[in-house]
Amino acid sequence: MTHSLRPTTRRQWLAGVSAAGLASLTGAAQAQDRFPSKPIQLVLPFPAGGSFDPVFRSLAEAASRELGQPVVLMHQPGAGGVAGTANLARLSEGDGYTIAVMHNSVIRAPLVQRVSWDPLKDFTYLGSLFGMVTGVCVARDAPWATLADLMADAKARPGAISWGNVGAISINRITAERLARGAGTAFNMVSFKGGAEAFQALIGRHLDVYGDPGFGSQVQGGRVRLLAVFMDQRLKNYPDVPTVKELGYPFSIDSPVGLVAPKRLPPELQQRLHEAFRKAATDPAYLKQLDLFDMVPQVTSPQEYADYARAQFGRDQKMLAEIGFKLD
Structure with missing residues (x-):
């Protein structure tokens, strides 16, 4: 035997459902308003x-x-x-x-x-x-004063000059490989876990070149020399440092x-x-x-x-x- 809801009971039931739904939505909205409620x-x-x-x-x-x-x-x-x-x-x-x-x-x-x-x-x-801005950096007492000096030496000694970067799949590593290939030479690519480790190796002359972002404090502190940047325009902080494009290599990094x-x-x-x-x-x-x-x-x-x-x-x-x- 089935029983249907009486009109008053049905209205009360529907009102209860609507109220519950509204409370649920209100609670969710309040929870979102409270975001974040923890670290x-x-x-x-x-x-x-x-x-x-x-x-x-x-x-x-x-x-x-x-x-x-x-x-x-x-x-x-x-x-x-x-x-x-x-x-x-x-x-x-x-x-x-x-x-x-x-x-x-x-x-x-x-x-x-x-x-x-x-x-x-x-x-x-x-x-x-x-x-990020990618630069080509060498130690302050390295033998290369310009990117042209570095590339000339690299052509004379393919694979002898080490070039550091953070990550074997980074665009900085890939672009450096393309730079070397375009010049008819090769670098010895060395990957580091982070920039601090790489700059320590560069300053200590355990690495020849570092080609990643984050060079600012090292350059400004006089510990490394910036040879060029992979930008479309020169950096305002280093107006005398050329872009790689200016030097005849069609590469920039975004x-x-x-x-x-x-x-x-x-x-x-x-x-x-x-x-x-x-x-x-x-x-x-x-x-x-x-x-x-x-x-x-x-x-x-x-x-x-x-x-x-x-x-x-x-x-x-x-x-x-x-x-x-x-x-x-």
Whole structure:
């Protein structure tokens, strides 16, 4: 035997369901309004002591003030700065409490090694922050006063001059290989875990050339000499240092750095984090660190950064095909 609800009971039941649904939505909205309610972990995929360390430490302090919760730096180095960020790609969804530094080596990773994640699908992009500047540096007492001196010596002694970089799959390593090939020579490529280790080797004359970003404090301190930069224009801090293009080599490097969260991060949390870090990126202490390491402010929206990643993946795919690179 079946029983139907009486009219008054049905109305009461529907009203109860509506109230419960409204309470649920209100609770969810309040929970989102309270974000963040605990510290946020910012994964830095490089060792402590490099140029990224003081830059992101100052940014994290500024972002903490914007968010009302600590932003805690977590160093997770490995695989040329790819491993720490890649760990987020393996999470099923984001809650806003774990984010990571994104750079082009992570975007490029599936093109040069076998990975189980997709940089275009497995992250929520929060926006870019700054652009890195790649320079060609030697020790202050090295025998090369100019890039022309260095390349002439490299041509006379193929494979004898060591060229350091952070990460075997970095664009800086790939571009240095192309530079050598275009000049009809080769360098002995040496990968380091981070910039601090590489500069120590360079200054101690255990390494001949270092070709990565983060050279500013070393050059300004007189410990190393900057021969050229992989830029379209000269740097304002070093107006006498030429670009590689000026010297007849058609290479420049575009290397924005930004932030990502795991995939499926709710849009309102994505926007909350973006706005907080966008405001933090105007902090004078952070901007001073960028200037010290010759990094250039380059703040974009989440959509602009995601669009850049997709376009950069295509550019790298084309570039690797042109140099004959094949994935083993």
